[in-house]
Amino acid sequence: MTSAQASSTDIHLTIAGMNCTSCVGRIEKQLAKLPEVNGVTVNLATESAHISLNSAITIQVLSSAIEQAGYSVATDEVYLNITGMSCASCVGRVEKVLSNLSGVLDVSVNLATESAHVVIAKGCISTAYLIAAIKHAGYDASHNNASGTGGDSENTTLRPALNQDTRHLLISALLAAPMVLGMILDALGYPLMPPAWLQFLLATPIQFWLGARFYRAAWYAIKAGTGNMDLLVALGTSASYGLSVFQLVTQYLNPSTHNMGHYYFEASAVVITLILLGKWLEARAKHQTTAAIRALQALRPDTAIVRQQQGDVRIAIDQIRSGDIVVVKAGEQIPVDGIIVEGSASVDESMISGESLPVQKTMGDTVAGGVINNDALLLIETTAVGAETTLARIIRLVENAQAAKAPVQRLVDKVSMVFVPVVIAIAIATLVSWYLYNGHLQEAIINAVTVLVIACPCALGLATPAAIMTGTGVAARHGILIKDAQALERAHNINTVVFDKTGTLTIGKPRLLNTLAYDNNPKNLLALAAALQSSSDHPLAKAVLDEANSRHISFNVATKPKTLAGRGIRAIVAGTTFILGNTRLMQESQISIAQFETEANELESQGRTISWLAEIGDTPQLIGLLAFGDEIKPTAQSAIDRLHKSGIKTVMITGDNEGSARATATHLGIAEFFANILPDGKAEAIQKLRSANNIVAMVGDGINDAPALAAADVGMAMATGTDVAMHTAGITLMRGDPTLIADAIDISRRSYQKIRQNLFWAFIYNLLGIPLAASGLLGPALAGAAMAFSSVSVICNALLLRRWEPRR
Template sequence: MSAIQTFNLPIGGMTCASCAGRVERALRQLPEVSTASVNLASEQARIEAPADSLTKLLDTIKAAGYDVPSERVELVIKSMTCASCVGRIERALAKQPGVLEVSVNLATERAQLKVTQGTDSSSLVRAVTQAGYTATLVTEQADQHSSAENSLRRERVLLIIALVLAAPLVLPMLLMPLGVHWMIPAWAQFVIATPVQFILGARFYRAAWKALRAGAGNMDQLVAIGTSAGYGLSVYQWYVTPAGQAPHLYFEASAVIIALIMLGKYMESRAKRQTTSAIRALQALRPEQALRLKNGEEQLVALSELVLGDQVVVKPGERFPVDGKVIEGQSHADEALISGESVPQAKQPGDSITAGAINGEGRLLVETTALGAETVLAKIIRLVEDAQAAKAPIQKLVDKVSQVFVPAVLGIALITLIGWLIAGVGLQIALLNAVAVLVIACPCALGLATPTAIMAGTGVAARHGILIKDAEALEVAHKVKIVAFDKTGTLTAGTPQVAYLQAIDGDTENLLQLAGSLQRGSEHPLAKAVLDACAQQGIEPPQITSSHALSGRGIAGEMGERSLALGNRRMLEEHDLSPADLANKAEALEAEGRTLSWLIEQKPQPRVLGLFAFGDTLKPGAKEAVSRLQALDIETHLISGDNRGSVDKVARELAIDSTHANVLPADKAAIINDLKRHGVVAMVGDGINDAPALASADVGIVMGGGTDVAMHAAGITLMRGDPRLVAAALDISDRTFNKIRQNLFWAFAYNMVGIPLAALGYLNPMVAGAAMALSSVSVVANALLLKRWKP
């Protein structure tokens, strides 16, 4: 059993002394708990229990009907070099009181923690420091972009110095095949190699010592031991070789190994920065100032000075600084980097705009509706950052391997040394082969394989309007075999349109004109559909003398001497009118689930003038979206609360495999659970009434429509209401997971092949050092190929 620890847990939901007593009794019933006391005033429980019993304590409090409030903490961690570092930091943080979950990402150099409310952040920073690394809270990072640039610049300068110093040491080896036999004096080799070993290579010694002090192993220990052995052997050979004889020195091996590893680290750092380019591109969209209109005067102010309701002027070519609503002017907005929509969207009074979009040709006056962290852009950035920081389930295997990797390599190197000594080859050869084993072993590639692929995949997806919430959704999505669609707002436009019209006398243009006159000024959805149809055909409805609503039936109005009415069948029955020749067509349209309206003349002669059928129209690309999925051998289902006729009609038009009609929102989840027995299921909805079904599916995909990216019930949010992005989301998931598998294969294969070759004497230390540097860079470069992906 682990050591006893005192937990101070906040308890949420307590209202009286009996609540505190109930929690206390529940905790004391646990055999692991030594003491437990609950204070109602401070809303805290003080518990003494084994350090590894936190999960059980939380479950007990939850079972008693209360909760432990939690919060998120993010740390920036420096000095990590490999997967072993990640594991050590995670274990150090997990031991801290109040830490519920922890995930450390080598590629982003971030630690994401879920902690109980009120946990001391400074204790988390101290835990990382004691493990041998440096940590700062993200909120303390004044300018992370500038800091990263400065770090990369310093790394480049040190690399150039290392390469310049190592070049003369390796030059004689390069000239030898050309017949030039020349050797730098031993003292000169010593003078050149020493600063490389102990000044430029000091980073490896520092990191190795910190890891050793923390009782763990990492890549730096392998490099420090290997290069020190080569350097020490050279000094020893120089000392014991009689004067006048050329000693066998290996200064060049140690110096070149350090220079090559520094080169690999620099290339790796540059490549890792490219994996975060999507985040930087999104962050660059936020202007720092806005032109506020106050009391008729334009004032240039910082964004922090704006408040909700402020009016902001956005000139042509400028970025929108806030989310808002257009109150004056007309223009177009380029939202390509936010929603992936390549065509600029028309904007006029009443339309919403998104911070970060580029204003087109017109001056707009915008009323602020969201600022700072509440803007759509900020939510997108937060969602992408969370996805890139999260760990894929497959990473668990890597974490287990990394825990034993460095000790295993040290053991193999020792066996190599002893084995070659027994074979009688002498200390020099035995030591060089052991050094080669130490140098070629690379846990870096293992640590970078998964996070770099996830960062590149989620980043390129975000640029095309596909926001992936977490790594688990990314990993599961590539296994999807069944896609279930909601109908309204997902595959269809979600607003009624005139689907069919027929005039008794055959003059449909006149029929539409008369109906448009009746509907002028009405806000009813069917009225809007009639007026939209008029606009599409270039018809200008004339003014009517007067109009009035017919409760539960429709609308009536006068046009000169004529009295007209537009309404449902009830209105026909009241006027004792028959649909006549339109009866059969009306019956067929009703069977398809269409909504019918009849235009009649009341005066001077009561008669039916024509029929209108309203229906939801398919979204552009809906048919292509379904056919793409079926081409991938994915089964498609349509789940809707609409009547059987309208659901079947949409299914026939799109060639969907199976339909479920008249389904209540609460029952959609049951259908999804039933489908899950036949394979991995993705549910696609508009996020309004589909939350239970989205949460029940293996992967929830929500149509954000570019307005709301905080649909937490879904693993994937599509910023545009384009159903074709469903297949694209599954495609980028598949490609990203393939990259993860490729990276892990090469990382494991590299070590499986390289270490035995080094142990058997087939690789000299310099070649091993180059191969080690190349392995990490190749893994990151392979992941970066995802940046070329397009839907």
């Protein structure tokens, strides 16, 4: 099914981003341009569009038109478990089937995780319909309800499959053993091969019972008009088995034609057994690639102690609600996200942030579920439970990254889709060529069978996802959350890293160090500044409020506060309007700062950040200045040095004044910096750097960094900053440690190196194996072993990434 609806039908879509009637007009106008659309009615109240169609059209086309108007179709994400896929060709077929369904906007199928991430237009298609389509294509599918919530889907899918694969492998090995032993002894000069009838009895259950999976998958592939690994195996082993049966029947009807060399029961049996062995080893290796997810899931306890009126009660974790007081004893895991309301203790955050040293937490501090309380009783007020906790979000990010498809993999999938038909053509050519060459049909068939068996696209399908799964998993264990495979792939090419200053290179907790008042009344200056900053959560605002509280200075409550992005704040105090901000704000407001300009320049040269306070109205007047200082993070210097040693250029962009920016840049050895930059200006600076053929990473932590994070090739956000920054960035650093930037680039480079190695070996196996098989230099059994070894070696090579450790 390729069209969204049949002709002369209506379709309803939910639209995201509308906020006024002009939005309605823009969407209706854009959709009306499509020739297939007969009429459009957009409803602002229900945020929906009713579209009347006069001919077939895909929802993807409608979605694209809505995006051109500046809005988007509301979507849902569906996670599916898929079983029965054997190679990259299967991945391509499942993606094609799902992509052709009405309402499906994007599909990513991962062979290594045996999963699919499907983005659908909200309300246009059901999960049951997606599953039915996958089953119709010849695979089994189920809804993965556990994604991102800490559930253990691995227990319900992988373990039963492993147990069945283990049983089938053992049975196949036992049945094939007499033939393998006889083959070895025969080669050594001891003719002890089992008789033909016994070989037939041993090989038949292997071929049609244990090998039934290959026939089923091959049949569905033929029905779909495509090919996969199972089709190659089914054709190859059936040819070998069929030739042997033909020889057995011929010998039975005419005993004088008996020739033991003409039986190939052991070849088909050994090939199937080796493929089953390869699948078993592959499944166990996949189990190791998901170790990071299972380790994170294990951090979530099943129960917690909640303080109630009648006393402390232990309840199930899913019964806890926001606001509940949770009791956490020494040595226990903290079960929820929350704020400490009583107690003080050191906590082990290593599994969440990668920080090896315990962190001291006290009243008022926030804690994340999953961390360990080391040494004291804590009472924690719950702020988030279930899927909203930090741990659940981390699991969701890692799962999404592991299920995502890197750009290079999409090219591999396209190659794999045409690979099987090409191999079948080569096998037919081998059969015909050998028969024409020497007239021996049996030898021609066996060589063609060997081509079919050795040419398996399994390794191609596993090469990229296995490396991505392992790389993102080990990165998460050390506090580096890679949101998607695209960020992982891009990061290895980074040659320029752009830093925000406050909170990224500096601690982000500035202190008020100097005040200069116009009327020589610093107390009044501080009281007015505190009044303006009382509603702000900016680091400079906190410094003002801390200083006012420490001096016990009382202040009025400001009204009508308005944040002036990148410049400061405006508010009314006791009926008078004041502004507090940087030099740019004073210039825009035409406030003269000449009285303190010399002192300000001197303070800026010392690395101080200057804020000016002024009264605006009929007679604008400068009230005074406040000078703030912020310490550079202890690890910032080593982070910059590591990047420079790696050949990476560093740049700093900040909204602070030039003197403060210059002092920080000079201290850290950053040659290029931009000061007094507004949020939009940061994004423009990133674009300029990219236009100069740089691959740019932007590192920030604030709301004002979000545009620059989105504009960069790779955005890296400090988890100590705002949620907006983390949602925009492709990589989140769970600690406010700049050295994680070099670590993130390092694990990206190593992961991409593994991807290239895996793809190289996967192609080499086929480039060397197919000609050797076609030339008659390999037998089917050896080809089966090589095919199984190729898949296992690719995964094992990727698993070497688990040894990666951040450089210290």
